[in-house]
Amino acid sequence: MKPDYVRPLDLRQGRIDLNHGAGGRAMTQLIEELFARALANDYLGQGDDGAVLPAPAPGERLVLATDAHVVSPLFFPGGDIGALAVHGTINDVAVMGARPLYLTASFILEEGFPLADLARIVHSMAAAAHAAGVPVVTGDTKVVEQGKGDGVFISTTGLGALPAGRKLGGALARPGDAVLVSGSLGEHGMAILAQRESLAFESAIVSDSAALHGLIDALLAAVPGVRVLRDPTRGGLATTLNEIARQSGVGMQLDEAAIPVSAQVAAACELLGLDPLYLANEGKLVAICAPEDAEAALAALRAHPLGRAAARIGEVTADPQHFVQLRTTFGGQRLLDWLSGEPLPRIC
Amino acid sequence: MKYVDEFRDGTLARGLAAAIRAEADPARRYAFMEFCGGHTHAISRYGVTDLLPPNVRMIHGPGCPVCVLPIGRIDLAIRLAFERGVTVLTYGDCLRVPASDGLSMLKAKARGADIRMVYSAADALALAQREPGREVVFFAIGFETTTPPTALVLQQARALGLANFSVLCNHVLTPSAIQTILESPEVRQFGTVPLDGFIGPAHVSTIIGSRPYEFFAEEYRKPVVIAGFEPLDVMQAIRMLIRQVNEGRAEVENEFTRAVNRDGNLKAQALVSEVFELRRSFEWRGLGQVPYSALRIRAPFAAWDAEVKFGLDYRSVPDHKACECGAILRGVKRPSDCRLFATVCTPENPMGSCMVSSEGACAAHYNYGRFRDHAPDNGRSTPPATIRLAS
């Protein structure tokens, strides 16, 4: 029990100080009054060092994924680092074909960080976890000195159960397979870029941050034989497809005209000299399936609100060099290579 | 991608490609240099070479601003950051250009130099204003297009009497580079680089106009067509060049009339000439010392000229021995002729400057065209991205 003489956390004016990470009363108070209250569930409520979880059903296997989130700015149109930390990890578990069950979260907070911002982030996390039906069951908090962090870093780990017999993986693509995406690309990356102050660039582009397990459920129900699922986050579609091509030892041939990109993202990319196929997505899915399953898979994706703009964008090819190639809107052919370095605006 | 853009229309492109095939005389060869990196990028990015007949070849010229930046100039910036403790600000691509001692600005930054990326000259000035205690140097590069914004911040810095801001000026001029190529022995004496005409730069020409190219057209009998950066612009320019060659004309034509006129932007030119003057000579990567090819800051602005302010002395540093950037920038070789290409030299770890920006010939070929080097010979001769020539 909290003794009466402890003043409640000042969530409006207060700031993180080193005490909040020292393991003493201030830290307990932060956890109780903010984290445990916002993220409330039975496991977290126990206040123990870990969560005791029921074993999965016989034949099921566990899937574990972890993700560290460092974004600047912390708040952006369409989301914030909190919701992103939930969605990103749920998606990592879900694209393995698993049912996401639990999350853990660890926060690295920078001394001086406003408690109001932290509260906003934690509540957004709680809302995202609640909407997804995946509770945060245990966590950790550390505080670093001012200048040694970027406000907040959040690491999340997700645990999921993989139904017996289900087989999905980046190494399973075969020549002839169809390549699908669940919607238009580049929105998260552009929403973040447009927010960076130095770009002085007005845009209404909103991050696509979303949990994909519902969409994936619908897809796998319609086409249980989907071979590869992946969420094209950092490095965008181009990097994701290159990863899969290398893992599977294949190449790919895409049709640029078939790849969905919103007019706004396309225009912003044009202005900045960027390629939307390299921009991050936080609520999009890449699926690879046998060509005869492609129509059913597309129909299942399009029937879900997160997959309305799903499209078939190309096919897997036999290629010892593992090149991902693109037939341009122009009718020419080019490589869609790995991202090298950060995507940078052109000079000239 | 699902947006209609009149300059990207695939159907129009195929129509233009058919027109080019119809007009190109199968009995002759056409070799055109696109001077500007923006065109190199557009050609590779949209696979334009696939749409050209095999006897029409595009040669990539030295118009990528980071590709022509010699090692010694980047060394100056790194030395400033390390030895004088200044904050160096520059455009993104500059950070990866190889410098001496295996360094680049990016690697120097990782070793503690305060080097940062900015999106504009104005951002650099703003930082100096915000933090008067910090010594800020803007590392300015680029052709005529990026010069006016640099001139503007110099004017503003003087008006503000800003003591903690200066510019390390590396601005270069397009016409002198074109002239150097036309005067090169490969073009003039040996004919190893057949050059039937130029695609003139887009943005550069919005500033300087089309007049400066008239000299090349007349003096060297080379047609010049100024074109926009859209792939359809490039194809239209190629068609116009083919026509000139067929008709034996050598004129300056303007495909980019929506932005370029004969005289250019006189206001910008006046601004530039108030702040800058010609350097007698400037080293270009790949072209060596080129007379009257770059700008330096005029005396009234000396207090904001980093070279004067910090008493910098320039030292020329040779490129990596096996790097063929020089030959590539002059159109003598193509990227895959370099032993380092795609082995030692990659965009992640560039050995030469052509591998840095996607406007550079090596990076463009690596990022967009490398699959051609591995394509099984199907008997059909696909035109190479650039020409293979004996060195």
Ligand code: SF4
């Ligand atoms: S491959 Fe690298 S080293 Fe070779 S010419 Fe190109 S940039 Fe220079």
